[in-house]
Amino acid sequence: MKEVVETHRNLLGTRLTCRSIDYDAANSCKEFVVERRPFNVFRWLLKCVFLAAFLFTLNLHNLGSSSAQALLLFALVMAVVLRVNLTVQKESLLVVSSVGLQLTTTFVSGRKVRKFIGSQSIEAFVINEGITMHCVLCYLAVILKGDSPEMYIIFPSTWPRLNFLTQVYNCVNALILRK
16 A cells, blocks of 8 residues: 655635545545644634624623523534534545445544546546636536436535645546556
């Protein structure tokens, strides 16, 4: 097993750790992992404390309504819980030459979402550009065969830069499409 680790910044400036792992000498199985810096729960709890202190300075605790205070506390707790359950920690792409692709998204809470795309249903891979008001986002996508072709974005949450996407694109084309 051979592993190459690089540190990059994504298109939005967040630090990413990009790993490329070769599982066999024949180069028929390779994994690309893009990982964000660890989620800091302490920082989020500190923000909640500062928000509670700000609300305390507005004298919301003197309103006499404990239901309003309970509602505010519930909203703060739900904000932290949603942040933990919806923040993506790591995305990986496992490429097996004769089988296909496995895309795995790992959230901060530990939950994993996997999607498998068989090699017989892959038509092409593309590096595409999405243009927003102030930014051009490059992304790697797989186009699936069918009556109405679908496009599936490979790293939809971490947004690695073009140089890493080019490495992944070349490897996936060599392994899956044999180009």
